[in-house]
Amino acid sequence: MRRHFVLHTPCALLAMALLAVAGNVAADGAPHAAADASTTTADAPARDDSLYRALGGEQGVATLVEALLQRVYADERIAFLFAEADRNNLARLIREQFCNESGGPCAYSGRSMAESHSGLGLKEKEFDAFVEDFIDAMEDARLPYRTQNRMLKIFAPMRPDILHK
Numbered sequence: 001m002r003r004h005f006v007l008h009t010p011c012a013l014l015a016m017a018l019l020a021v022a023g024n025v026a027a028d029g030a031p032h033a034a035a036d037a038s039t040t041t042a043d044a045p046a047r048d049d050s051l052y053r054a055l056g057g058e059q060g061v062a063t064l065v066e067a068l069l070q071r072v073y074a075d076e077r078i079a080f081l082f083a084e085a086d087r088n089n090l091a092r093l094i095r096e097q098f099c100n101e102s103g104g105p106c107a108y109s110g111r112s113m114a115e116s117h118s119g120l121g122l123k124e125k126e127f128d129a130f131v132e133d134f135i136d137a138m139e140d141a142r143l144p145y146r147t148q149n150r151m152l153k154i155f156a157p158m159r160p161d162i163l164h165k
Contacts, residue, residue: 051154052104054147061104065094068137077129081122101154113161122163 055061069091073079082090099106110116138148 047103049103049105051102051147051150052099054150055098055102055143056141057104058099060141061095061098061102064137064141064143065091065098067140068094068134071133071137071140072130075129075133078126078133081120081126098151102151113158114164117162117164124163127159127163 052061055064069087072082073087093108093110096106096108097110098104100108135148138151143151
């Protein structure tokens with residue numbers, strides 16, 4: 001039962017970002033090459049890792065991703081979108097993306113959101129279903145609303161690339 005919709009528009013954006021990660025997994029389970037692997041973290045300024053820490057670090061991210069995938073694969077509204085993806089590889093890519101985007105020490109090795117979703121024809125209702133599953137997964141992980149909102153805010157700008165709008 002949906003108790004609330006935290007930041008509805010950013011939620012929708014996050015869902016599409018996660019669907020993009022699913023698009024990074026080839027049918028054979030091999031990840032697609034990153035869009036730009038030339039950037040190294042050695043040259044990067046110190047990152048704010050407070051969100052990564054609020055998620056519970058590596059273990060917290062892994063727990064969140066597992067909760068999310070359990071919900072997505074059980075959700076008849078969108079499970080078909082992930083049917084061809086290698087679940088283990090998909091989980092790895094989502095962990096990388098969550099870790100990286102939240103300020104953690106990980107590098108994301110997947111394709112860009114635009115590349116991943118090109119030609120998929122994703123619908124708003126599918127995006128919304130994914131967002132609901134993501135919010136429920138964050139609640140399952142007992143993340144405070146502030147942390148949930150921070151995660152949603154990070155992925156919100158990716159929505160146009162995912163829906164190609």
